[in-house]
Amino acid sequence: MAQHVHGLEDYPRPSVAVDTAVLTVAEGALCVMLLRETGKDPWRLPGTFVHPGERLVDAATRALREKAGVSSIHPRQLHVFDAPDRDDRGWVMSVAHYDVLPAASLASDRVRLVPVAELPPLVYDHAEIVAFAVDAVRGAYRGSPDPSHLLEEPFTMRGLRRLHEAVLGRRLLPDTFRRAMLSGLAATGELFAEGRGRPAELYRRA
Amino acid sequence: MAQHVHGLEDYPRPSVAVDTAVLTVAEGALCVMLLRETGKDPWRLPGTFVHPGERLVDAATRALREKAGVSSIHPRQLHVFDAPDRDDRGWVMSVAHYDVLPAASLASDRVRLVPVAELPPLVYDHAEIVAFAVDAVRGAYRGSPDPSHLLEEPFTMRGLRRLHEAVLGRRLLPDTFRRAMLSGLAATGELFAEGRGRPAELYRRA
């Protein structure tokens, strides 16, 4: 990479960070993964500064692996938070990212899963980043069945509906939900019985 | 602003630029404002590096005023383009922005309005930025009447429809369009006659 070519050395540059809101569903609620450096710091999202030659998505992935022990992640860009005084360490822009992962892959003693409806105070503008991420994920779950692959296949219609109810934060009518999702599903023909009642058919994503 | 505090001085930093796609409607087509430094350079979007303490939106506004003579602009953030080799001068990220302005306010000998359907080759990834901007603007014009205030009030339903047809790049049915837009409009009660035919009612945005 050619550094210090004409036009680039004249400007002071900002530090560019990435911060990622990792969302999941745990105990029937949409949760965000938070961590804190020490026991008394406020909660924060995992983030890091971008290294030279690194893509933003790779920086976000690296931060999650190193700081939260999370792998197999594919962060997506949300928004740049650029208030000059947002970070008291200096001029730092944060490119917010988000991703959605199964809660099982977030098991670590370094992190805590917190329902997005009960957020504690977060550093800087991290609460705003969570709000952006929640909007993006809820939008995706309105239109298609489990776009983030939180469920293991195959799954029942009831399981899929419970997941969507957790993500959206509201109850869904079983019949309306079924008809909205069927076009994006493939029936396996297999059945799954759980306790009483008629067994449910098992589906995969189409 | 506190510079060189712990943790910030250790990392080489990228140059952060803003590039803005200014869209408008001219001669019945959605156009983007392009400029070039010299006569033989390829076409480009107006952009600049972000100055210390400056917000991205202010940098974009400054670039448009200085390089294209455009004022009264309110750029909105689209996406960060961060390929490490996207700019041959070095490590440069570009935060893409867009805005929509009346063609009359873009009159300048430094710029050219080009229909987005007939883009010439652009520098770097500027064609991709234009594509992002076109998607955003078309999405906004699908749902509500002239959200970017391109039309002077009051206007006729026909004028509004011609504008939306230009933005979306396809013909719209007069009656369907009218019914889709009426909820976002306020009828003035005044009429406007243009040549033959029944005079059209004049509307304002609701």
Place this chain on the structure above:
DNA sequence: TGAATAGTGTCTTTGAGACAATATCAT
């Protein structure tokens, strides 16, 4: 059999899309 759960039938409402009819003006 009865309770519980899964799935379907169907009615209503809403809106898009499309075609046809009516209204109002210039010539």
Place this chain on the structure above:
DNA sequence: ATGATATTGTCTCAAAGACACTATTCA
């Protein structure tokens, strides 16, 4: 009157929402 344009009526179709019904299983 005739042509041109504006506006409304109405038909069809599809999808969401909601309620009621049928189907299948366990206790």
